[in-house]
Amino acid sequence: KAGVTQTPRYLIKTRGQQVTLSCSPISGHRSVSWYQQTPGQGLQFLFEYFSETQRNKGNFPGRFSGRQFSNSRSEMNVSTLELGDSALYLCASSLAWSTEAFFGQGTRLTVV
């Protein structure tokens, strides 16, 4: 069974640009969550989608958005990139609420 797949693995963007990251969950998983990981803040929750609906959102500005498609694949978008957005962005999928979440390898975003 394939794991969670995130693309691209690495990305370098310039301040002010926007970026879209993709996540394909484990087959059969309907819940997808996104996290930002930085050395200073650790792992912070961005948002969670279930059946194409955003169910929960973390404390991030509106520049961070996401969506989920009918096949459970998810994308997150960051507009007007700032230097502080440089981080490892992780996607996790799970069957449903309160079941174990499995993470992808992440997308390393560097904003210059």
Place this chain on the structure above:
Amino acid sequence: GESVGLHLPTLSVQEGDNSIINCAYSNSASDYFIWYKQESGKGPQFIIDIRSNMDKRQGQRVTVLLNKTVKHLSLQIAATQPGDSAVYFCAERNPRNTGANSKLTFGKGITLSVRP
């Protein structure tokens, strides 16, 4: 507010010894806890989970203990191996968060270093 923290930032153990990684959580409403292991350049890897109606759960070489009275979670690794070297995170899920579904709150992480 809710917070999940780890007592020690680093832990160094001798290969073959047992490791104990501790985690304190502050939200008594949390009902589900997970331990993750993260190796360099990789995403967090699920190790073991435990629900709040249990106080102990065992996996392969790992045991998670939950003490709800003092809001403490620990991960025990038996016969620690070099491959166990990684950053370990505890995470909690609070079902009473507004709109909460799969949101996990993570601790800061502790580095386990295994000496050969």
